């Protein structure tokens with residue numbers, strides 16, 4: 435596969451030199467066929483730039499440009515949003531709030547908030563898809579060593595369920611899902627499987643008790659004994675160690691409360707690793723996703 439490169443800074447700047455181009459772009463994403471009043475079908479409208487509102491000239495119906503998006507009711511300029519999304523899309527290692535606040539000359543708190551909202555959009559996008567086919571499933575642990583020495587599933591570290599789809603020969607990984615869970619037991623594993631893996635898939639795990647009841651969920655289940663030296667679940671372990679490298683440093687700084695947000699970002703990037711050149715457009719589309727738009731939001 436020939437991989438095209440992500441836009442350069444210069445190209446990005448030429449594409450979105452001012453707020454006007456950002457508004458035009460969001461308008462085209464929201465109304466690709468132009469604005470027509472949903473109440474009276476009139477094509478005549480005015481625009482209130484301060485609140486990003488389009489108003490029908492015939493019946494005065496108002497529609498918000500940003501409703502249903504992460505940018506709704508934002509006080510941060512759209513250009514700052516676009517630049518932040520671009521920087522996140524460009525940097526494989528993930529951009530920190532500190533570097534974004536320095537590069538865009540915004541406060542650390544605003545940069546941090548923008549990043550959290552962008553990660554929420556990433557999570558929303560990945561929730562639309564479930565893993566299917568052959569899926570390796572395992573648990574992993576994040577954080578400092580336990581004060582009282584406990585090993586494996588008895589640890590007080592953050593517990594994460596990790597699933598990755600693979601081909602039959604285990605040559606390639608497909609897509610990945612990760613979720614922080616409070617406790618590891620059959621209930622939390624079942625919930626994770628129901629929410630993230632298609633019925634009919636073949637799930638492969640080790641032989642621990644927490645995975646025992648999976649075949650009740652309409653999936654095939656293969657359990658492998660944990661034997662040192664053998665690696666029946668190669669991909670899930672590669673993914674876990676890559677995710678740990680991605681989160682390195684950030685976990686210590688922000689603690690377990692935000693671990694899910696970083697894992698979400700890791701999964702979002704991994705799942706789109708063959709479309710890096712499109713990552714800005716995809717991420718912007720995820721951030722403007724209008725699915726959750728309510729009537730109340732549209733008419734505000």
Ligand SMILES: [Zn+2]
Nearest residue numbers: 471474490493
């Ligand atoms: Zn109207």
